Amino acid sequence: MLHRVNVTVGLNEERMMMTGMHTVADIFCVGCGSIVGWKYEAAHEKSQKYKEGKFILERFKVTGPDGSNYLLSHEVHVGGSDTDDV
Template sequence: MGRLFVVSLEGKIYSCKHCRTHLALSEDIVSKSFHCRHGKAYLFNKVVNVSVGVHEERMMMTGMHTVADIFCVGCGSIVGWRYETAHEKAQKYKEGKSVLERLRSRVLMEATTGSLQKLMLVEVMQMTH
């Protein structure tokens, strides 16, 4: 396996619930009105540090879409899905956007590179003591 490069974000960040890898910025939220089988989900213009799974046809509440699950590159956990194609004209705005499930992500308030490094250092120290 090659070297893993992870993008670090600054601001109000949504991160993987399991490993805290940064996934998206609050300012990139398009809608908070999405739902999944696990509860609330948010539609984002841009997400980072994810890998995209296999494209498949899914019947959603708003019609048929071609989607792909997205996975955290840090730990491999599923974090949501990406809209590849919307078959209905009114849903075309979703194409190329991603949904993060709230159950699988967490908010890091106003994270900066320095504060994140301190947070990670504290967690490592707690694990070793």
């Protein structure tokens, strides 16, 4: 069973990611309409099939319950998203 709260999922599109071609759909905040991440609908490479059905939220686009952005401490290493190099 799929549960989504406070987001809507857009249309599927083919997108070249760092890990290869995927079919993805953007995820939108129902409150403000901003894109907050994406959902992997299909992976074209066998090694990436584990991503299918998974939702990716971009931390810097998500706001905390008090209205502030979620920020990481300086000790935490932040890796790039799958679309950074595309």
